[in-house]
Amino acid sequence: MLYDLKGKNKYYTLYSYIRDDILSGKIKSGTKLPSKRALAQDLSVSVITVQTAYEQLLAEGYIYSEERSGYFVAEVNVDFHGKRELPCEEETERGCKLDLVNGTAVELFPFSVWAKLMRKVLSDCGEHLLERVPCSGDGELKRAVAAYLYRARGIDVDPRHIVIGAGAEYLYGIIVKLLGRDKLYAVENPGYGKIAATYRLNGAEYVCVNADVSSADVEKSKADVLHVSPSHQYPTGAVIPAAERARLISWAVGGRYVIEDDYDSEFRLSGKPLQCMYSLCPDRVIYMNTFSKSLAPSMRMGYMVLPPALYKRYLEIFSNFACAVPLFEQKTLAAMLDGGYFERHINRLKNYYRGIRAAVTAKLKALPVPCRIHDTGSGLHLLAEFPTAPSDEFIKEEAEKRGIRLKCLSDYLLAPAEIIKCCAVINYSGATYEKLEI
């Protein structure tokens, strides 16, 4: 087997290559797979990578094991698998060397610090780790998050009103249960499709408003709840100016809510971000953020700050339920925040992405076609407009030929809207210097 395993998620890539070869019939059923050690040596990866890939294939029934003789390809029912059931959309596409759609710099995660803190929590807390966690999360982590929000965002938050949840989508689901399925949710267009999808999945209807969010637009939409990223919209990079924020707050004060999704405030490159909308009106704004982007995608942890009245309702509904995030992870993250490790990690990331951004910009400028770069103000993505390109499809095809996966602004449209044409969204959050040298 001669697979190219460059990329952030070696085990997954290996697993999907073998799976695809089994499905396409390239590897016949009954074939013996190479031993873990041999394949690891062949591909210059660790044995554990091969083992994890084999285990995934085993778990999904693509291969079977025979004691003392190894792993064999199973008879796969192609009918069942015909549709290529991918465990994750966000896998790196085969043959894609540089993914400019998704990714995190997992390589930069301070794993040794994290492991050290985990060991410390394990011995410090001991059996306390088995205790039931209140629905809104561990008090220590809530206090650490409040202190961090004060330091990083200047928000004065009552730790009581924080809710810790298993990632952003999990929290959106709680919001729908809190505010009601009968409410109309406004989402930004173009925007991050998963937000709209999550509202619909939870049984609520959504309506689109222009990504340059204006109160007039929102009012016209008849929405009850507005989901925005006022400090940095994805993918357009739009920022809601102060006067407009005030108008949106007036709109909300009449019984409505604003969800302030501050998803990448850590990565702003230039200047201080505008004051949070939450600070303008803590009674009408739900502030939310996640650690999946800043720490690791496997870290399913996000949080929201609820207005006092909503927090009351939250307890009425959820106090019987347990928090979905294990206490162990909560205590470790609290130690990371309180010990200043998180902020040190963010600073390291920012420096790193500053360099990556410069390298990406240089690459774009060196292209033999005109390219206009639009600054989105964030350290994680930029917009590259190709005014002479015939179409968005053309841009993506040209990129694909070079092993690059990317999306255009139009791919983020949830409904028709005026956007820049032939404009690529260059999300370099998963890029490395090595990968940029394609």
Added chain:
Amino acid sequence: MLYDLKGKNKYYTLYSYIRDDILSGKIKSGTKLPSKRALAQDLSVSVITVQTAYEQLLAEGYIYSEERSGYFVAEVNVDFHGKRELPCEEETERGCKLDLVNGTAVELFPFSVWAKLMRKVLSDCGEHLLERVPCSGDGELKRAVAAYLYRARGIDVDPRHIVIGAGAEYLYGIIVKLLGRDKLYAVENPGYGKIAATYRLNGAEYVCVNADVSSADVEKSKADVLHVSPSHQYPTGAVIPAAERARLISWAVGGRYVIEDDYDSEFRLSGKPLQCMYSLCPDRVIYMNTFSKSLAPSMRMGYMVLPPALYKRYLEIFSNFACAVPLFEQKTLAAMLDGGYFERHINRLKNYYRGIRAAVTAKLKALPVPCRIHDTGSGLHLLAEFPTAPSDEFIKEEAEKRGIRLKCLSDYLLAPAEIIKCCAVINYSGATYEKLEI
């Protein structure tokens, strides 16, 4: 402070005692609290218990700290707190020495094994722990669960069709999203109220069927989905006989589903449980179980086995989402299952509960009033009927006078139904020999 901290959750009990005393005005605002060390000594608990309680109070704003001088009681806004917002309903009530409603024998959790496996996973997997987990869970854990189900329940399950989730309620939510909010869900009556509440919270309607579930009853209910615990109903202990199971399967085959909630199959005392309904018809039965009861309540981990067609739909809907359970916990549990530690733990628990059950039975028989014990076939609860008691309320009040918290069968009624009157549900899952000596 002279608090009695007997009970399973010392930190929480201490926290709630102090909180209540602050709310009731017994401890005035501005009062300095004793140092952690001093209070720990006074109450004969560890410093970490006091620290955790103080931190929770701090996080919730009941106390504040001043550098180098200690903790002080905050000015508490009684309006906001008037309603006593409890983080968890399931706290041990103040003055209650024996809780016969909730609980787990956390004391018996093999913590040292768990900690050892955690350390092993941490060093074996290293940075792999940061990788994104496919929505349905880690392949290794799915395989371990399938192997365990085969050993323990004789079910032959394709590991691919297993979905790992953050606890039972989380999985109910996924089921509603999979099957649809427009479906009518039948739940057992009397029954575990949280199941019905979760369906409603997720926007689905439910209808009650008699706990002695009969296909005629289910048919009459017009339900599309039946949620049952066929091997052991809670609280009645009813078991659905084989002939009735077959009729229910025929009912389901016409486009309907059965959710087989096998929540305490590990704790059956006598004989082998009946064959799972899942094995009768893997196309129409969703099998589910959780580890919260058998390991620890903080372990938010459950799983379900989906029929192939539903698993396909599951991937279509959820493949973009990440699994809510951290990979770290998944790998540790897989190691616990594969290493045989889980089954050893369960056997230890069963022996322990056999003793507790005998002690409880002896206590009941020694009462100066007639008491008829109904065997529910499980090692975690029994029914005690008091034919001469005037009312259910009387039984609970008499128990409360003795520091015992319990519920009667009538407390589990979701709708009117014929049940045994004056019948206490003695759930001794959180009882210890020490606590039984009230």
